[in-house]
Amino acid sequence: MARTLYALRVPDSALEKPSQSQSLQIASNSPLNSDAPEVDTLGADPGSRPLAGVVAGKYSNMIAREFEELFSATGIEVVPWYGDREDQTDAYVALEDVTLEQSTAQESRLQRFDGRLSLAGTRDSHYRALYCSPQQVDNPFGSGTDARAAIPRDAYNEVWWDHVTGSKVNASPERVVWGEHTYIDIHDARNGLDNPVLLYEIPYEDEWQADVTVWDTYNRDKAINETVNGSVQTIDPAWQRCFVSSHEFIGHPVVKNENLKLEFNIDTKDYSNINDELVAYRWDGSNETYSQVSLGASDWRISLSTSNGLVLNESQPRLNG
Numbered sequence: 001m002a003r004t005l006y007a008l009r010v011p012d013s014a015l016e017k018p019s020q021s022q023s024l025q026i027a028s029n030s031p032l033n034s035d036a037p038e039v040d041t042l043g044a045d046p047g048s049r050p051l052a053g054v055v056a057g058k059y060s061n062m063i064a065r066e067f068e069e070l071f072s073a074t075g076i077e078v079v080p081w082y083g084d085r086e087d088q089t090d091a092y093v094a095l096e097d098v099t100l101e102q103s104t105a106q107e108s109r110l111q112r113f114d115g116r117l118s119l120a121g122t123r124d125s126h127y128r129a130l131y132c133s134p135q136q137v138d139n140p141f142g143s144g145t146d147a148r149a150a151i152p153r154d155a156y157n158e159v160w161w162d163h164v165t166g167s168k169v170n171a172s173p174e175r176v177v178w179g180e181h182t183y184i185d186i187h188d189a190r191n192g193l194d195n196p197v198l199l200y201e202i203p204y205e206d207e208w209q210a211d212v213t214v215w216d217t218y219n220r221d222k223a224i225n226e227t228v229n230g231s232v233q234t235i236d237p238a239w240q241r242c243f244v245s246s247h248e249f250i251g252h253p254v255v256k257n258e259n260l261k262l263e264f265n266i267d268t269k270d271y272s273n274i275n276d277e278l279v280a281y282r283w284d285g286s287n288e289t290y291s292q293v294s295l296g297a298s299d300w301r302i303s304l305s306t307s308n309g310l311v312l313n314e315s316q317p318r319l320n321g
Contacts, residue, residue: 003083005093005117006076007208007241008066010083011053048096048118055111058226062218062240064111069243071095071115076243078120080204090204092126093117123201128155130198131163132189147190148174149198150257153183154206162193171198178285179258182209210258214242217251259283261290 003010055063070076082090096116120126134147151158158171169192173185189196215222216239223236239254253264261281281290 003081004205005051005067005081006070006079007211008063008070010051011055048116050115051117052112052114055113059235059238060111064113066241066243067113067115069241069247073243080207081117082204091122092120094120123204127157127199128202128207129161130200132196132198134189134196145190147188149187149189150177150184150210151187151198151200152202152206152210152258153185154209155185155200155202158185158187158198158200160191160193161197161199162195163197164195165193167193169193171200177259178283179210180283180290182206182258184210184258212255212257214247215239215254215256216242216247216249217254219251 055067070079076095078092078094080090081093094117096118099114130149130151132147132149136145153176160169160171161167171187171191174188175186177184177186187198189198215237218239220238222239223234224238225232226235227233239251242249242253255262255264259282261283263279263281265277265279278295280293280295282293283289284291
């Protein structure tokens with residue numbers, strides 16, 4: 001049975017013996033706020049298992065890069081590993097950095113990846129936790145007092161917990177939002193706790209559905225049709241998920257969750273209207289499509305920074321006084 005690591009389908013051949021060139025960079029031991037793992041020379045952890053295989057086909061380079069970035073993303077501590085419940089291997093795992101290499105010198109469409117998974121727990125032993133820090137933030141776009149926290153509707157046994165005092169209060173959503181693939185529960189993080197954490201349980205396969213995702217469009221549609229051996233197959237997604245801030249975009253960046261989508265047209269030359277650079281959409285559940293939202297005028301523009309990734313710059317700085 002096919003298995004999945006977070007949202008990435010793992011090739012059927014990915015349980016073979018790893019190569020001797022395996023990297024020992026441990027993403028879980030990396031410095032905070034960094035996408036560059038530390039190198040830690042360790043022996044094989046008895047609680048870890050190899051994950052190695054070959055990605056084949058026209059999009060093998062893109063798929064292999066998704067695995068590479070996921071393993072190197074230090075902001076992602078653990079991910080679900082699931083697919084076959086009968087052998088009881090579904091679990092939360094930490095990722096040891098993966099090594100990529102061309103499988104053969106003659107065929108660039110075969111990409112080999114090689115890494116390890118370390119057991120971090122299971123749904124029976126751990127909750128998922130959403131840490132919140134409600135506070136007023138000054139910004140040029142206006143301010144409000146709302147402090148909303150969103151989790152998938154498929155979550156259950158939700159409870160608010162103060163991670164300093166240990167206090168708990170019941171958690172119930174204020175409202176439910178209709179999303180592209182699932183419903184979203186909206187909670188109020190201003191619940192009387194000083195250090196609120198929303199604890200919940202959720203099936204492994206439902207965890208990533210409502211996550212904020214950054215995509216590289218590769219300048220093509222998200223779903224495309226390919227003819228393989230005379231039959232037409234739909235490739236979806238044909239975009240790459242981006243997990244590190246150092247990702248070098250080939251196409252346009254797109255940021256989306258279950259309800260909102262932002263398209264960044266970073267190569268536009270007309271900065272007089274932000275709608276030429278940034279296109280916003282909201283999911284329309286009644287029509288099952290994204291509808292464009294007007295953004296109005298702005299002095300801000302979008303650019304790519306080699307150190308900070310996608311950033312907003314004010315094209316006409318304000319003067320004090």
